[in-house]
Amino acid sequence: MRVLLVKLSSLGDVIHTLPALSDAFRALPGIRFDWVVEEGFAEIPAWHPAVDRVIPAGLRRWRRNWRGTRVERRAFRAWLGEREYDRVIDAQGLIKSAWVARLARGPRWGLDRASAREPLAAWAYAHRVRVSRDQHAVVRTRLLLAAALGYPPPDSPASYGLQRDRLPAPPVPAGDLLFLHGTTWPSKHWPETYWRELTAMAAAAGHRILLPWGSEAERARAESMAAAGGDAATVLPRCGLGELAALIGASRAVVGVDTGLAHLAAALGTPSVTLYGATRADRTGTFGERQVHLAADFPCSPCLARECRYRGEAAVQPACYATLGPERVWRELDALLAAGPRGVAGGA
CATH class of the missing domain: 3.40.50.2000 (Glycogen Phosphorylase B;)
Structure with a gap:
């Protein structure tokens, strides 16, 4: 057929x-x-x-x-x-x-x-x-x-x-962790200050962190995060989709916002902590084993809106992420790493 x-x-x-x-x-x-x-x-x-x-x-x-x-x-x-x-x-x-x-x-x-x-x-x-x-x-x-x-x-x-032998070779040696901080919706962006704190926590725990980027704004954020992680954090060269897939597949774990690359991590069987503010994990979240979904606990979340529409006082933007700080994300990530080696995604 x-x-x-x-x-x-x-x-x-x-x-x-x-x-x-x-x-x-x-x-x-x-x-x-x-x-x-x-x-x-x-x-x-x-x-x-x-x-x-x-x-x-x-x-x-x-x-x-x-x-x-x-x-x-x-x-x-x-x-x-x-x-x-x-x-x-x-x-x-x-x-x-x-x-x-x-x-x-x-x-x-x-x-x-x-x-x-x-x-x-x-x-x-x-x-x-x-x-x-x-x-x-x-x-x-x-x-x-x-x-x-x-x-x-x-x-x-x-x-x-997915057949891993069809992926290109990684452009750099794989790290322990890969942080997927880029996304097209402004309402999905986890605050940069939180990313810096999480990077510092992971570096202090002895992990090597890789930071990809796909635009000049994302590269500036990655460089800011790398400064918080010192020698343990590396800003990647600009990578193609296949090269990123290879690095994701070789990582011990991934932390990401609700972005396509986070779904690619699930498809490759990489343990992940994914952050949801504006969107719904139960309908379009990462799908597979060892996928941890952390959703903001906020009155208007999930709003499913591209831009944050909250007009009240807020410590961060988007406002809903004030309920999803770096300490909570680190606890979930640390527990995921402590659970042992990841499995391999099933074949067809």
Whole structure:
């Protein structure tokens, strides 16, 4: 069976889709997937053994220069139309992903109006599946693919199936800890003063800490954190997604905000402490073994808002993180490290 899967973005959403591929790979011998994904995340599907072809889409970039990318968009449409698929599955449920699914040849499956994030997307599918929204994104996608491909709903633990031998070599030696401090939503940023305190605590306990960055603002924060950690903290060179995956997979533990790289840590089986203020761990949090979720305890949390809207007095910004200080995070991290060596994420 040949299946086209549409899951464009974001990084966390792409990672949440991997266990469903592992289910199908086990349930249907010989099944093969092509995967349409935003070009910035195109490395990830190729790390799964069920994926034959990754079809990068530049929708975010094309929107900024619609006229200038006409030739590129035509080539994308032609690429999608090359094969007849046994199933075309939109696992995202957005209007843009439904548009991509309509460009492909084959019976289209997706979520129904009550289940999709954008209900109008359901009109693009010949076959619609109802999946309760009151459960984690990983579970929802596993149920969608089971219904679309005709095997029983899985009851086994989620397996991301990532093959470590497909990752590039780490750019530097791995550290004990890796702190994922960068995120796109301002409301998800843990205060820099807290990061500095946590880095100092980890360094005083004898740990080596690696600090990645992806923008100039993140590099400045990483350098500030490194100053608090002294010789024990290292600001990484700018890394690609695969190089970061290799470092995450080799670390003893990770601390992160709710960002795609934290979900990648869960997929690689790395023990993690992840911090939630504006978002809900029970719906879109890291999913897997030895994943510790620390949620802010604040009247308006989780607000699910990109910007903090709290207008009262607050010791830090975002305000909800005043209830989630570095001492608490260090206690959870120290306990996670004391529990012993981490396990290895299951295969497909």
